[in-house]
Amino acid sequence: MTDPTPAPAFDPKPFLRTLTEEPGVYRMIGADDKVLYVGKAKNLKRRVSSYFQKTVSSPRIAMMVAQVLRVDITATRSEAEALILENNLIKSLAPRYNILFRDDKTYPYIELSADEFPRLAYHRGAFTKGARYFGPFPNAWAVRESIHLLQKTFQLRTCENTVFANRSRPCLLHQIKRCTAPCVSLVEPAAYAADVKLATRFLDGQASEVIDDLTNRMQAAAERLAFEEAAACRDQVRVLQAVLHKQFVDSRKDEDVDVLAAIEADGLTCVNIAMVRGGRHLGDRPQFPSGAAVSGAVDSLLAFVEQHYSQHPIPARILVNLPPEAVKETLAEITERPPGVVSPRFEAEKAWMEMAEKNAHLAIQARARDTGRIEQRLEALREALGMDEAPQRIECFDISHTMGEATVASCVVCEAGAMKRAEYRRYNIAGITGGDDFAAMRQALERRYGKVAAGEGVCPDLILIDGGKGQVSAARAILAEVGLEAVAMVGVAKGEGRKAGLETLIFPDGREGLALGGESAALHLIVEIRDEAHRFAITGHRAKRAKARVGSKLEDVPGVGPSRRRNLLAAFGGLDGVREATVEDLCRVEGVSRKLAEQIHAALR
Template sequence: MSKRKADAPAFDGREAAAALPLAPGVYRMFNADGGVLYVGKARALRNRVGSYFNATPKPTRIMAMLAQVARIEVTVTRSEADALLLENQLIKSLAPRYNVMLRDDKSYPFVLVTKEDWPRIAFHRGPRAMPGRYFGPYPSAASVRETLNLMHKLFRLRSCEDSVFRNRSRPCLQHQIGRCSAPCVGLVEVDDYANAVRRAGMFLDGRSGELGDELTASMQAASEALEFEQAARLRDLITTIRKLQARQYVDGRSADLDVLAVAMQGASACVLLLAFRDGRNLGTRAFFPKTNGEDSSAEVMAAFVSQYYAEQPPPSEIVLDRDIPERELIEQALAEHAGRKIELRSNVRGERAAHLDLVTRNAALALATELSSSSAQQARVEALRELLGLAEAPSRIECFDISHTMGEATVASCVVFDAAGPLRNQYRRYNIAVGGSSGIEPGDDYAAMHQALQRRFRPAAEGEPDIVLPDILLIDGGAGQLAQAQAVLQDAGLQGVTLIGVAKGPERKAGAETLLLPDGREVQPGAASPALQMVQQVRDEAHRFAITGHRGKRQKARSTSRLEDIAGIGPRRRGALLRHFGGLTGLKAAAVDDIARVEGINRPLAERIWASLHGLEAGTGH
């Protein structure tokens, strides 16, 4: 707990609250050192902040926080919805000491319908940078794939990458089995395909009733126009959608809802989400928020709902296993943000109650499983502490690994673990320059490791503040690699970092690794050792992360190096070619006439490009 500075005047919370406006906004509480203690939202800032400093008894956690408050800052927002969004952003960026925080280092899966002349429908995970419409999020990758399977059957939209789509000369297997209308070879009209895309969007939006009515009208129009084949296709589509609609009701109402339950044990919490969209059960997903001492299940649930739905589109109905503080405020803010009515319900009956009971039981099970896993992880960390003879269990472990192919595209990886597991947002990759003026020969792993470690620890050696050092530094390699790490740390004047080399056994068999310890000992703990299991977990993650980076770098180099060798191809033309054909594979499959259609590429240059990519001299024929 931070102590108030001796020369700072006592903070008067009532006086500070009285000066605030009766407007919606976000407040931030700071300690005397400037650290953020808490971030909250309010319908009326004066009333909400003032409630902390009245005579009403408060939980021990809140009293401990208030004892540290040295100042309060507020931001007035236009509406409660804006306050909800800003609160979520500040909690993520500031990581306040006393807020419940949603932790989820996995990106959510979506269904993506791209924005282009012939849109494709695809699975998407990661930043939503590609132009198009994103439907979701879905609780699991399996639910996305199930949805995509249905979309292909109903609307026959393409799923192929652009590089494949642009270079097809005949329909693929997807068309032959009735899952794609083959726009790549012109077997569907532009307007018909656009209609299919629009209808797929209606279905994914949960407007299947409206879609069924539209299709019925189109079927009747086709029948009257004597277009019986088209009418028959529409009839089959309507039949399939109506069958789906027959299952899309819960308690007689269209099911577009999430069901949430929270389980808590000590300082640990699990929120389990069961999602229905347009009546389809999309499955469950477990979240484990960081409670920061909060012991109220209702407060944890309120924080989860505010933070999760500030970023993800909420359904029209959210069923909770308990009532939550500021329910009406959160409900109103979510509705304003979504542009439609959002209902938070905790008193339900019938099928909704059955779903809630199922989610409640599974939340408790997921929490028990997580705690069991956490206990095993802590046991491995403790075993590593004992093996190394450390006074305290390590709170930060880093591991470095080098990856390349015969010296090509050398990449160093650094992964970070704490006592609870990987900290993926702190992983780093280092591209290692080899050859030329770099002084590093291709395939020289020692020099590559030395450079990567220098780049990692140079800021600490130069005295930069807030640089966190690892308690344990694992080096994937033998004595040579370990010597590089020792030299770097010694040159940087850094102490307190325990170095361990992880040398593979003669048969490179898991469990036969030799650990090179700081005191010069070489030990083989064996496959059953929890300490070695901890080391293997971190080492394997570093290896995976390095391999992924190396492959990406190698592929990028191979996709551009051939073009860079062609006279007249600069960065702009190279980028235009790769974008137009979706990569080097698509460009290599293109004819000269197709290449010449790219902006900035004339016929003679197109011939040189084609010849170079096929190992020929320009003008030798094609």
């Protein structure tokens, strides 16, 4: 689709003549110095020039170019630096014309650790140097199913390193033939390494080659009369064959393919990604764009391709339901060797695309229903609080501690009625009197909104404080100090007996508290956000308390030296087991008297 570009608001020719061909980030600037769009490029001159051609790719780009007054650029040393800078600028500036897929970074992976006996694990987040990662997978179920298959077939360990290092006998997984028990040396390192190699090849999509190798090993073992080894290889082959042929849609080929279906309907756009690894269809995941003034199926697909494949491995082939040429051009900006991008041709490929498109339509229908409900709740909240406009961004704070110990504050974000987990933050509170919730709230708000006042981050439309008049007063004082006193704020005080539906809203201007009642849609939204803030705070608090108590205090208990500590960890399978043990349990450990057991029990609690 090509439309004539309106005359640009500034003459780009002198600027483009001097523009560098280095990688970097460019910012399209409009009226009042407002950033309209942020992008990255491996060649700034070529990329920025493409916006000022006689024809452009979409009405969205044409509309943006017509508003541009200047273009700012930042050259970087590499494309990787450009990607990091682009992400940071988009998050902090929220440009109107950027299409964002906020859930794109949360795909799970399978991890093979870099230990002597590598551990098979479910993984999300940053990669650890030396470990191998396979994926991404569309959802957690696909990862767990694959790990279960690998356990049954190759019997690799899945236990934490702290448990692995302190075991004295095999665990249940060994007894049910899901692990070869390298923790107690029941398998030779060379044999375990061979199993790791086979599992790696299977995860790399070489399932047929793995089956051939196992078949050859089975025959060789049978010829030398090693029938138990031959039977084990036979069982592995049977498991792999069963998995490869039980898929609803199976290409019968060892191939890695991503299926991208971009659908526009009911005023919404969805990009659904289905993942095929080793010929196995692992499921799909719908993604919805946000942050774009105008977008459609083509724009959303290209934005998804750029963001997703800048962060994740690119498979050998990509199937798309729209003309593939634009996708190829986008991938050429990301990698020197773009994969094959084609429309579905064969029966299996058409079946994959049909499923992806159907699930995209279903996701749009579900989102449309939720959107109507969300708008009603936000409007009810606006009316209840007497705001001029319905709040689009709501941030909620909560404090969690145990008798003043390990105080943690949480901030959760609700944007357009949906929780934005990527923007949640926790704050470890220090330098206050234990149990002083007011001081803790002041510190959390100062750290959060001090940055907002300095121009870093996004200012919310409404702030919720889990607490009564004291917490609200502390919050109001901090907001006044940083110049954000105009931001709407309300406290959520628990009702009598802490019963749901009896909460009272506390206003910072001294108005009488407001009880909306258990049937109020506005209160339902407030309580939902408040409960999420409480969950996020208490999770962080428990982790901090457990780390402080178990990580250091076991070593600090008088009379617990390296030998006794090693005996305790071995007896209970790790630190968590020691913490959960009773005094009587501790007494059964060699070298631990009742008096010492009581000291350990008290120190860990």
